[in-house]
Amino acid sequence: MTELDASEFRSLIVSVFPELTASVFKLAAKGWDSLAVDVDDTLIFKFPRHSSAERALVKEAALLDIVRPSLSMAVPDMRIHDGPPIFSSHAKLDGEHLITEDYDALGEGNRQRLADDLARFYAELHALDADRIRSAGAGAIQPWQSPEAVRTKALPLLPPDIASFAQAMIADFEALPPDPYGNIYGFFDGHGWNMAFDHAQRRLNGIYDFADSGFGPLHQEFIYSNFISPDLTARIISAYEMLTGRRLDRRRIAILTGFHRLSELAELADDPANVEQMIRSVATWATAARVG
Numbered sequence: 001m002t003e004l005d006a007s008e009f010r011s012l013i014v015s016v017f018p019e020l021t022a023s024v025f026k027l028a029a030k031g032w033d034s035l036a037v038d039v040d041d042t043l044i045f046k047f048p049r050h051s052s053a054e055r056a057l058v059k060e061a062a063l064l065d066i067v068r069p070s071l072s073m074a075v076p077d078m079r080i081h082d083g084p085p086i087f088s089s090h091a092k093l094d095g096e097h098l099i100t101e102d103y104d105a106l107g108e109g110n111r112q113r114l115a116d117d118l119a120r121f122y123a124e125l126h127a128l129d130a131d132r133i134r135s136a137g138a139g140a141i142q143p144w145q146s147p148e149a150v151r152t153k154a155l156p157l158l159p160p161d162i163a164s165f166a167q168a169m170i171a172d173f174e175a176l177p178p179d180p181y182g183n184i185y186g187f188f189d190g191h192g193w194n195m196a197f198d199h200a201q202r203r204l205n206g207i208y209d210f211a212d213s214g215f216g217p218l219h220q221e222f223i224y225s226n227f228i229s230p231d232l233t234a235r236i237i238s239a240y241e242m243l244t245g246r247r248l249d250r251r252r253i254a255i256l257t258g259f260h261r262l263s264e265l266a267e268l269a270d271d272p273a274n275v276e277q278m279i280r281s282v283a284t285w286a287t288a289a290r291v292g
Contacts, residue, residue: 009037013045016081017089033057033211038092044076046088054086059137060210061088066136067210070128073121074196074206093206095196102192102199103229110202115235117204118190122221122236123243126184130215133185141188141216144263147174153266157279162286166262169289173259176252179217187213188220191227219249223257227281230288254289261285 010025020039028038033053037045048054061078068075076090103111145153147170155163189212196206222240225233237248265278 042092044090044092048086056211057088062136063138063210066132071124076208093196093208095198095205098192098195098197098228100228103232106202112235114204115232116239119236119239119243122240125186128185130185138185138214141214145266150262150266153269154262157269162283165286169258172255176255179219181218183215184218185215186221188216190224219252220256222253223260226257258285258289
């Protein structure tokens with residue numbers, strides 16, 4: 001679909017929801033695949049930007065119908081409207097993004113409660129019936145860039161000290177054996193930009209954006225919270241181990257974290273709008289990893 005301005009969004013939504021005629025419409029997010037519109041701070045409408053995004057949105061709604069009843073954590077109750085154009089609607093989860101500065105400001109008890117809630121979310125998600133999830137359209141998660149592509153495209157963009165550290169990380173990644181727990185259905189996007197965090201109550205109200213969920217290596221599930229804080233990741237891992245009895249390999253998770261940052265940089269190396277952000281992401285990881 002072509003990009004729409006606010007008035008076109010309004011007319012499309014009101015044609016299906018006439019009761020929203022007098023509502024306040026604002027652009028909530030402009031992602032890779034969809035544009036999101038916030039209505040009255042209570043409803044979210046997502047409009048796919050292309051045909052593959054339409055298919056992904058329909059799949060996401062089908063997956064949420066299966067996972068929602070099994071989760072303690074709130075996730076969107078998404079409905080698909082056939083249009084044209086196809087779009088989705090769901091009640092907005094009350095809360096805001098959770099970034100590093102927000103986490104650093106939390107006290108010990110609130111940090112642990114957040115980790116416990118996320119560990120339970122992962123444990124419940126990983127226990128879902130794989131065949132049922134596949135029947136709703138879940139497949140393999142998106143692959144990362146190859147080690148050779150990372151060496152070729154990412155390393156030349158880094159300062160020499162970070163590049164040498166990254167070079168060693170790529171070798172560590174190549175040496176990893178297969179995940180001891182194999183592949184599971186997981187979220188694989190657990191960073192703070194997909195969280196509805198209540199900053200007044202200091203608790204997580206919900207998680208959204210299951211578009212990247214699918215089947216992948218279990219340990220990879222635990223890398224994304226490092227965008228918020230390595231401390232949070234360490235707490236999640238310990239709580240998850242208590243809930244599931246699985247023993248996780250912290251070194252494997254650290255290696256996957258580093259290679260993921262480098263893979264993202266390689267993927268966007270030729271994208272002037274995003275490459276600097278990816279370089280900063282790698283530098284942040286390298287600084288934390290070397291201190292740790």
